[in-house]
Amino acid sequence: MAKEFWRWKEYNWKHEDIDWKTGSVISAGVDVGSVSSQAVILVDGELYAYANMRTGSNSPMSASNAMTWALENTGMTLEDIHFTVGTGYGRVNVPFANKTITEIACHARGANKMYGNSVRTLLDMGGQDCKAISCDDRGKVTNFLMNDKCAAGTGRGMEVFADLLSLPIEEIGDLSFQVDEEPEPVSSTCVIFAKSEATGLLREGWPKNKVLAAYSSAMAHRVVSLLERIEIKPDFAITGGIAKNSGVVKRLEKEIGIKALTTTYDTQIAGAFGAALFGMALCEKSRK
Amino acid sequence: MIANFGYKDGSGDFFISIDTDKCNGCGDCVPVCPADVLEVRDNEFDPLAEDKMAAVTEAQRKKIKYACSACKSETNATLPCIEACKLDAIVHSW
Amino acid sequence: MISVGIDVGAKTVKIIMLNNDKIIARNKVLSGFEAKENTIRLFEQVISDAGITRDQIDSITSTGSGRKDVDFATHSVTDVTAAAKGATALYPDVRTVIDIGAEEGRGIRCDEKGKIVDFAINEKCAAGSGAFVEAMSRALELAIEDFGPLSLESDKEIPMNAQCAVFAESEVISLLHAKTEKKDIAKAITDAIAARISSMVRKVGFEKQIAVVGGVAYNVGFVRSIQNSLESDVIIPEYPEYVAAYGAALITGNQN
Numbered sequence: 001m002a003k004e005f006w007r008w009k010e011y012n013w014k015h016e017d018i019d020w021k022t023g024s025v026i027s028a029g030v031d032v033g034s035v036s037s038q039a040v041i042l043v044d045g046e047l048y049a050y051a052n053m054r055t056g057s058n059s060p061m062s063a064s065n066a067m068t069w070a071l072e073n074t075g076m077t078l079e080d081i082h083f084t085v086g087t088g089y090g091r092v093n094v095p096f097a098n099k100t101i102t103e104i105a106c107h108a109r110g111a112n113k114m115y116g117n118s119v120r121t122l123l124d125m126g127g128q129d130c131k132a133i134s135c136d137d138r139g140k141v142t143n144f145l146m147n148d149k150c151a152a153g154t155g156r157g158m159e160v161f162a163d164l165l166s167l168p169i170e171e172i173g174d175l176s177f178q179v180d181e182e183p184e185p186v187s188s189t190c191v192i193f194a195k196s197e198a199t200g201l202l203r204e205g206w207p208k209n210k211v212l213a214a215y216s217s218a219m220a221h222r223v224v225s226l227l228e229r230i231e232i233k234p235d236f237a238i239t240g241g242i243a244k245n246s247g248v249v250k251r252l253e254k255e256i257g258i259k260a261l262t263t264t265y266d267t268q269i270a271g272a273f274g275a276a277l278f279g280m281a282l283c284e285k286s287r288k
Numbered sequence: 289m290i291a292n293f294g295y296k297d298g299s300g301d302f303f304i305s306i307d308t309d310k311c312n313g314c315g316d317c318v319p320v321c322p323a324d325v326l327e328v329r330d331n332e333f334d335p336l337a338e339d340k341m342a343a344v345t346e347a348q349r350k351k352i353k354y355a356c357s358a359c360k361s362e363t364n365a366t367l368p369c370i371e372a373c374k375l376d377a378i379v380h381s382w
Numbered sequence: 383m384i385s386v387g388i389d390v391g392a393k394t395v396k397i398i399m400l401n402n403d404k405i406i407a408r409n410k411v412l413s414g415f416e417a418k419e420n421t422i423r424l425f426e427q428v429i430s431d432a433g434i435t436r437d438q439i440d441s442i443t444s445t446g447s448g449r450k451d452v453d454f455a456t457h458s459v460t461d462v463t464a465a466a467k468g469a470t471a472l473y474p475d476v477r478t479v480i481d482i483g484a485e486e487g488r489g490i491r492c493d494e495k496g497k498i499v500d501f502a503i504n505e506k507c508a509a510g511s512g513a514f515v516e517a518m519s520r521a522l523e524l525a526i527e528d529f530g531p532l533s534l535e536s537d538k539e540i541p542m543n544a545q546c547a548v549f550a551e552s553e554v555i556s557l558l559h560a561k562t563e564k565k566d567i568a569k570a571i572t573d574a575i576a577a578r579i580s581s582m583v584r585k586v587g588f589e590k591q592i593a594v595v596g597g598v599a600y601n602v603g604f605v606r607s608i609q610n611s612l613e614s615d616v617i618i619p620e621y622p623e624y625v626a627a628y629g630a631a632l633i634t635g636n637q638n
Contacts, residue, residue, distance in 0.1 A: 099335075142289050148350075149546060156552065160548060191548050193485060278335050354582065357584075
């Protein structure tokens with residue numbers, strides 16, 4: 001069977017030291033994207049458990065699957081959760097959600113928690129979209145732009161390239177720097193045409209890492225043009241899967257001249273995290 | 289808050305921006321658009337608030353280059369939606 | 383007078399040779415990665431097929447995305463000029479030409495002489511070009527020649543949300559997993575690409591007769607979808623992929 005280079009690791013995680021039974025508000029957020037889905041569970045606003053997996057082709061079940069996996073070994077069931085918020089492209093398919101909220105608001109709220117309230121500009125590079133968001137110190141959205149029409153600047157674009165070059169997607173960030181000198185970016189923004197262009201370069205004898213560098217450069221540049229539309233103000237942070245790709249992140253930082261904040265949280269859970277925080281706020285509001 | 293609706297693809301950047309601090313949800317812009325590009329709906333970007341705002345419909349959001357082309361082909365004319373908005377809340381990026 | 387039209391496309395090079403405006407030779411080859419060398423070799427082949435010698439040729443016009451690379455051409459013309467000229471020469475009532483190549487889609491309005499009135503190009507984006515159809519036929523595991531006929535077997539209208547070829551590929555796979563029949567998906571794809579191209583054509587405004595040229599015109603499913611979308615029948619010339627080369631050959635040096 002052919003190795004699937006585009007496949008990144010799916011996993012779940014649980015906080016060992018929190019006893020959820022003593023929590024006052026247990027909220028959850030489920031982010032169903034077109035490529036990946038995450039379920040996050042908070043106990044009084046602290047991250048308790050989460051799961052990150054591929055949405056796959058069966059979107060209606062993705063939310064339940066992600067939630068089941070997040071709940072694994074916690075002793076918690078859906079009934080113990082006080083408020084669940086669904087978000088993401090597939091948010092209509094979160095049957096157990098009490099409310100759905102747009103992922104733009106959720107990412108801003110999540111980033112505010114994950115990176116701190118100094119974040120003012122947020123870039124989310126998801127599986128099939130790219131979002132540029134300006135927010136205030138409370139994580140409230142003040143300006144935003146989302147592009148989900150074109151694969152360039154999205155995770156799918158990167159997956160296509162990892163597959164073309166037969167390189168595992170989790171390694172392509174570092175590999176793109178293993179070049180003698182930084183090449184010019186590929187000229188096509190379109191992933192399909194960039195793929196043809198890359199095939200030509202490989203035939204000319206370009207090593208894979210160099211092609212990767214050229215494509216990462218083009219992707220970073222494209223994303224910057226979207227960011228500039230909403231005005232880039234520090235502090236700057238990146239969420240989503242591509243935040244884990246140093247090849248794109250470092251080139252992007254270089255172009256805008258600002259270093260992105262780092263976090264110990266998993267960047268892919270930002271949407272679900274923000275959703276769960278909204279869940280907590282809405283639960284507290286309803287209890288008053 | 290500025291909400292930018294639209295897209296960027298190989299042919300360029302096309303965005304309609306609504307300033308929700310200015311927009312009061314009056315809906316004057318909706319009927320003047322010959323392509324049904326705009327509608328008034330809940331401000332979903334601030335989940336804790338309850339106001340309404342003008343927005344681009346999901347059906348037209350990724351096609352605005354073509355949907356808006358009829359009005360834009362008339363040179364030197366102000367676009368009907370921008371003309372209709374007395375609060376200057378609408379901006380076209382192209 | 384012997385004139386040659388060379389259309390160096392993103393995927394295929396087409397050459398037409400005319401003797402006093404009558405076609406005496408026609409041939410094509412994949413552009414590949416050595417488009418320039420392949421063009422020269424094809425040119426020599428066409429000369430040999432026509433049974434003439436190089437010095438008998440009075441005019442060589444190049445067109446297509448690689449037209450500047452044809453060093454031996456006497457002059458070059460743009461794709462839209464060539465397509466409009468070729469289509470109106472074949473069918474004098476044509477006033478709108480839809481030219482869908484491997485990587486570009488063009489909507490052209492012209493007068494009875496093939497002179498351009500207005501045009502729109504969908505470039506740099508695979509959706510709305512042959513590349514989209516190819517990517518989809520790969521996703522459906524169908525040979526491209528079977529794509530069109532299969533889509534004709536369906537009458538369903540399944541909307542496709544994705545406008546990008548990369549996203550559409552994922553959408554096709556989801557549809558397959560949901561047990562949607564291939565013929566219905568094939569039709570959904572031709573409808574999607576036709577809708578995209580119709581928007582572009584409406585932007586320049588269309589007038590009958592409408593001709594569809596370029597390789598994608600062979601896709602009978604696409605032809606049906608575009609006729610439905612524009613609510614008009616269209617003309618498909620014989621050998622639609624050669625129309626631009628034909629038009630180029632007709633635009634000899636003195637007419638430019």
